[in-house]
Amino acid sequence: MRVATVDGLVTLFYDGSKDLFNHDLHSKWFVKWNEHGLNEDEWEEWDLSTDCKNYWRERDKHGSRVIFANTVIRIERFAFICCKRLAFIKWSINLEFIGQCALSDCNLSSVFVPPRCREIRDHAFACNCNLKLLNVPQNTNLVEPHWIIRDTVLYSKYELQRADPELDVWLKNINDDDEFALHRVCASFEPTLDMILHTMKEKGGPKAFKVENNIGITPSQYLKENPYATVTEKEIIEKYVLQMMGELQSDQEVL
Incomplete structure (x- = not known):
C-alpha cells in the first residue's frame, strides 16, 4: 500500500497487503463518542491514545480516492468504514468479494462493481449519504440487499422495504427495459x-x-x-x- 497526493487529493493505492481495520482502536473511539453524546465535532480533544487518534485521522481526514491493484480479490469487512472523505474508487478487475460494512459511512456517489464480483455483504455501502448510482453485475449475490444501500440517496428516494422480495432484482435491473x-x-x-x-x-x-x-x-x-x-x-x-x-x-x- 502507498499514499500519494494527486491534484490536491490524497489517493491510496491499495494492493491488499495491509489490514486496514483495527477493531480495538475503532471501539475505543466509539466509546468516547457515546460519552460525548454522539457529538464528534471536537474528537481530537478526547482522552484517546496517540495510536487511536492517528488511526481516526487516517479514516476521517485522508484518502479521498482509492485505486485498487488488480491483485486484490477481496475487500474484507470494515476495511474502509468511516473513511468520510472517500469519494472515488477504481476497483480491481479481479475483485470477487466485498465484505460487511467494507465501505459504509464514506462519501461515495457512484459505484460500479466489477463483473467478477461474486458476493456483496450487508451494509457494504450503507450510510454513503450521496450514493445515487449503483451498478451491480447480474451474477453477484447480494446478501441482504436492503442493508447494502441503507441510508443512501438511492435507498431513501425510493422508500425501499427490507422485506421486498424484488429488491435484489430491482438493483440489478434498473435499466432492464x-x-x-x-x-x-x-x-x-x-x-x-x-x-x-x-x-x-x-x-x-x-x-x-x-x-x-x-x-x-x-x-x-x-x-x-x-x-x-x-x-x-x-x-x-x-x-x-x-x-x-x-x-x-x-x-x-x-x-
Whole structure:
C-alpha cells in the first residue's frame, strides 16, 4: 500500500497487503463518542491514545480516492468504514468479494462493481449519504440487499422495504427495459466507442444521452461516473456526426 497526493487529493493505492481495520482502536473511539453524546465535532480533544487518534485521522481526514491493484480479490469487512472523505474508487478487475460494512459511512456517489464480483455483504455501502448510482453485475449475490444501500440517496428516494422480495432484482435491473439500452452500455464494464455508437444509432442519436431512466439517471451520468470508460461523450458525438456526414455524402452520391 502507498499514499500519494494527486491534484490536491490524497489517493491510496491499495494492493491488499495491509489490514486496514483495527477493531480495538475503532471501539475505543466509539466509546468516547457515546460519552460525548454522539457529538464528534471536537474528537481530537478526547482522552484517546496517540495510536487511536492517528488511526481516526487516517479514516476521517485522508484518502479521498482509492485505486485498487488488480491483485486484490477481496475487500474484507470494515476495511474502509468511516473513511468520510472517500469519494472515488477504481476497483480491481479481479475483485470477487466485498465484505460487511467494507465501505459504509464514506462519501461515495457512484459505484460500479466489477463483473467478477461474486458476493456483496450487508451494509457494504450503507450510510454513503450521496450514493445515487449503483451498478451491480447480474451474477453477484447480494446478501441482504436492503442493508447494502441503507441510508443512501438511492435507498431513501425510493422508500425501499427490507422485506421486498424484488429488491435484489430491482438493483440489478434498473435499466432492464430496452428503452434504456444506452444506459446499460454506458454503465457496462469498459464500454467501447463502437458499442456506444451502435446503440446511439438505434436509440435516436446524441439526444439519447439525455433520456432519464426510471430512477432519474441519464446515460451521460453513467458515462461520466464510470471509472472504466475510456471515451468521453464529446468524442462519441464527434465520431457519430462524422459517421452520419459520411453516410449522407454517400447517399447524395448515389442519388
